[in-house]
Amino acid sequence: MDNNNKQRMKGFKRQAWWMTVVLTVSMNVIGLSTAQAETLSLTEEALDCILEPNKNIDVSSPVEGVVDEVMVERGSYIKKGAPVLTLRSELEAATVNLAKARAEFGSRTVERNDKLQDLISDHEKDEIATDAQIAQLELQEAKVRLAMKTIYSPISGLVIETLKEEGEFVSADPIMTIVSINPLHAEVIAPVSYLGKVQKKQKAKVGLESGPFKGEYQASVKTVDPVVDPASGTFRIQLTLPNPRNKIPSGLKCQVRF
Template sequence: MINAKIKSFVLIVPVTVISILSACKGGKEREKVMIQQDTIPVKVISLTPENADAQIVTSGYFTTNDETLLSFKNGGVINRIYVKEGDQITKGQLLATVNPTEIGSQVEQVQLSLQKAQRDYERASKLFKDSVATLEQLQNARTALEVAKQQLQSAKFNEGYTAIRATKNGYVLRKLANDGQIVGPGTPVLQVNGANEGKWILKVGLSDSQWSALKIGDRASITSEALQGRILQAKVSRKAESIDPQSGTFGVELSLESGDLKGLAAGLFGRATIYPTSKQTAYSLPYDALLDGGENEGYVFVTNDNQTAKKVKVQLGAVQKDKITVLGGLENVGSVIISGSAYLTDGSKIKVVK
């Protein structure tokens, strides 16, 4: 009986060990299969730098670099505004007036104070000569007289700013107040520019790579529907030193050269082609490599070790028939993944296939 139990135990132990070993071996095989399933086959291409298309096509709006907000120095009730939006104005032209009653009363008060100070000083001078008034009293009377003179000069200066006059030849862009309205000191009443003098510019917004490719003085050509087919020549006159937080672009101003500028108005839409003097390094990629493409930027997957995919942001350039130009974002990149990107995430394991 005992021998039978021992034999049975001896038979059970090898079977159990074999089962455990088989289970371990099966687990390793399943893990290997799972690893193989997580590795995504992709196709890649090596990057070859080339010169980017020198032209930068963009759009913006016409304006001038001397737009000015005009206001009253002292404020008050607006008597009358003599111009409307779009009116042509000339330097020195009367544009608006404020009711002068208040400032006129202040001038009268200061004049009366000056007269009193003058009488006090004359009286103190006579008394000082008769040894009745002291030197200190004479000096105080003289000081009061000088203060009254300065107050009168300040009041007359303010009285001269009860009217708004044009500071240069140009146009009225906006009318910001109306007759009878009460405005405070410095409150904008009119917005004008010097467009009548031909100082037109086109303001455009560029990506960081486009902005860095430009230099002051680079040539540009501008078209607009308002120009009726005319092409205006311009040059880069200013580059913003910081990004516009609203648009996310860098501002560039294109100054129009002398020519036929008839038909232009502030705010008109214009399209510009800019020709940078400096060359950019760019890369041409097939469309399959691009993910989430926008107007000037998109994303691609790259790899440097042919084992891991990395998602990077790139700046886009010219669009060609079957490929797109990338202007930035691929520096220090070995290869770009052009097939299998739809199944990838940042950090995915990959297997490069031919």
């Protein structure tokens, strides 16, 4: 083989080597870009969601009665344990006074009879002590019945509805609705392709587009429903969104990015 042919063969080999290198690099770049695209499709695609209270309580009365005073208004913020409504309790208050008088008399009787150890039998001593104890228990019962005429808030939150007014009769039906919106819950219906990719405690961004609340907020995944709806091919995800000072109202539509 002459020198010209040898040079041509070397040139072909160099070209083939460079084509192999370029093809390999290109395949790697394509593979990397595909992986990045998959990641971006998961993190950048927005799913619709709605903001809901973390608690929604229908407050009821443990006893029947007539409303004496409604102590809160719609829109009021109340703390857990604060009184929200009282029922008329004249009878219960009188019962407490009567039971208190009996309990005090029983205590005095026991004290007097302690000084007469030799003048009364053991049976009489036991009967007097038992009567005094029963009187104390009746007093405690009367106080509990009186206390049940005042209804207290079971949570800290906002009163969104009052269902009874002064003079109305209360039974087992709700008397008001109280919600807690700090934190808020973002409810998401996600396609089945997200199953296994979203985990509890995972961080996410919740976007709002409404007026003064517009912006993105940090949230975290609270629950991931393991049950898929076969009809729609979706499952539920619930996120927790901190809401200090109850700044953001519930009921707003939102979008979430994981």
